[in-house]
Amino acid sequence: xxxxxxxxxxxxxxxxxxxxxxxxxxxxxxxxxxxxxxxxxxxxxxxxxxxxxxxxxxxxxxxxxxxxxxxxxxxxxxxxxxxxxxxxxxxxxxxxxxxxxxxxxxxxxxxxxxxxxxxxxxxxxxxxxxxxxxxxxxxxxxxxxxxxxxxxxxxxxxxxxxxxxxxxxxxxxxxxxxxxxxxxxxxxxx
Numbered sequence: 001x002x003x004x005x006x007x008x009x010x011x012x013x014x015x016x017x018x019x020x021x022x023x024x025x026x027x028x029x030x031x032x033x034x035x036x037x038x039x040x041x042x043x044x045x046x047x048x049x050x051x052x053x054x055x056x057x058x059x060x061x062x063x064x065x066x067x068x069x070x071x072x073x074x075x076x077x078x079x080x081x082x083x084x085x086x087x088x089x090x091x092x093x094x095x096x097x098x099x100x101x102x103x104x105x106x107x108x109x110x111x112x113x114x115x116x117x118x119x120x121x122x123x124x125x126x127x128x129x130x131x132x133x134x135x136x137x138x139x140x141x142x143x144x145x146x147x148x149x150x151x152x153x154x155x156x157x158x159x160x161x162x163x164x165x166x167x168x169x170x171x172x173x174x175x176x177x178x179x180x181x182x183x184x185x186x187x188x189x190x
Contacts, residue, residue, distance in 0.1 A: 001025050002119035004143075006059045006106065006132065008033040009079055011042035014147060014180065015122040019049060026051060030113055034058040034069040034083075034101040037076040053113075058083060058103040059123075061131040067103035070096045082126035090156030106136050120145040124184075127152040130166035138173040144189050146175070151183040 001022075005015040008031040019026060029052040033039040039056050046052040058067040060083065071081035072093040080091040088096045104112075121143040123129045130153040133146065153163035170177060175187035 002028045002030070002116045003122070004030045004032070004110070004115060004119070005122040006032045007123060007125040007129075008042050009035075009038045009081075009124070010077055011045035013122070013124065014184070015120075016045060018120065019046075023049065027116075028053065030055060030109075030115065032057050032059055032109070034067070034099070035071060035076055035081055038081070041077060055109075056101070057109070058101045059106050059109060059125065059128075059132055060103045061105065061128060061135040063105055063108075064103045067101055069099045069101045071099065073097045080126060082128075084127045087127045087152065087156050106132055107141070110141050115141070117142045118144055121147070123148040125149075127156070129153065130162045133166050134162070134169060138169070142173075142189070145186060146170070146188075147180055147184055147186040149183050150185050 003026055019029060029049055031042050031052060032055045033042060036056055039054055043054055058069055060067055067083055069083055070085045070088050072078045072088060073095040080088055082088060085096060123132055129148040150159060150163060151157060154160035170187040175189055177185055177187050180186045
């Protein structure tokens with residue numbers, strides 16, 4: 001099985017918990033994170049997984065190859081870092097720094113890395129989760145499990161039209177949905 005974690009941050013999340021319980025059945029783990037400092041912490045948390053591959057990259061819902069990534073000044077490890085500057089302000093971060101990062105769509109990333117279908121996809125991009133799912137070719141990339149943060153689908157702490165379109169797309173592709181945490185839900189074909 002292949003695992004893809006988009007917006008891996010420091011690696012301490014539901015994806016790591018799953019990997020720890022199921023390490024024998026995992027062939028590859030792709031951890032994608034724009035912040036170099038966060039990705040370094042992620043490397044430390046996935047040190048016992050030789051099948052882990054780390055990608056300093058932003059996944060975007062379009063065909064951009066560069067993006068501006070915002071993080072709180074002096075707190076590169078913040079879980080609020082995002083491609084949306086307003087997201088940080090909404091979470092009380094008054095001073096942010098801009099970092100220009102390499103970017104690609106999820107489809108292009110999966111193709112480049114030759115990701116097998118049938119695995120698990122985790123997305124926590126602080127605001128772009130549903131847009132990324134909407135841009136994903138689910139006919140080509142069939143994951144058994146897609147877990148994403150739903151709370152910021154239409155702006156900070158707002159679920160509206162983008163969230164509804166995402167849910168409709170997932171259901172239309174045979175997924176059933178259920179909450180996994182207070183702000184996350186999973187689309188499952190298991």
